Amino acid sequence: MIKELRSKIDQEKGKRDEVNRTLLELDASRSTLKKSLRRSEDAQAIIQKVAQDTQSQLEIHISDIVSMALETIFDDPYTFKIEFVVKRNKTECELIFEKDGVSIHPLSASGGGVIDTASFALRIALWTLMQPRSRNCIILDEPFKFLSKDLLPRASELLKELSEKLDLQFIIVTHLDELTECADKTFNVKIRKGISKIIS
Secondary structure, X not given: OHHHHHHHHHHHHHHHHHHHHHHHHHHHHHHHHHHHHHHHHHHHHHHHHHHHHHHHHHHHHHHHHHHHHHHHHOOOOOEEEEEEEEEOOEEEEEEEEEEOOEEXXXXXXXXXXXXXXXXXXXXXXXHHHOOOOOOOEEEEEOOOOOOOHHHHHHHHHHHHHHHHHHOOEEEEEOOOHHXXXXXXXXXXXXXXXXXXXXXX
């Protein structure tokens, strides 16, 4: 009977020792995981800071170009703003027009000419951000088609100024003579019997 009790005690001591070893291993593992979690949180904070700085620079760069285009064409222009917001755990970019402290959604509350101008300027802003950049040529099909006729000469001047400042060539398809006023070269194309021909 004493022999059986000693055997039972030895078994229980063995179990206790095994539990203690497991506890020590788990404690070491927990400590390692805590350190890893801290490093991950620190890395995430750095990544978020870099992302915020990058987004801030993008906001300024893009907003400045679009606002400049709007100011060039319109007498009482909107200011263009970009806001990066997190929705559904994803970062989204909201485009906003602002005038007299009032923010509006461009597509629902502004005219077509303003949207045409902002759309054009957004293409230019994105082209300036490309690395490496594509060729210094942008092809536009009927840009500024919703811009009122009296503002088209200003749009033409904007095209000329951007072309010179950015060393950028625009190839434009348009039926608006006012847009061709500042062009270096123009070609008139007529369709005859289904075939496009350049007319001098």
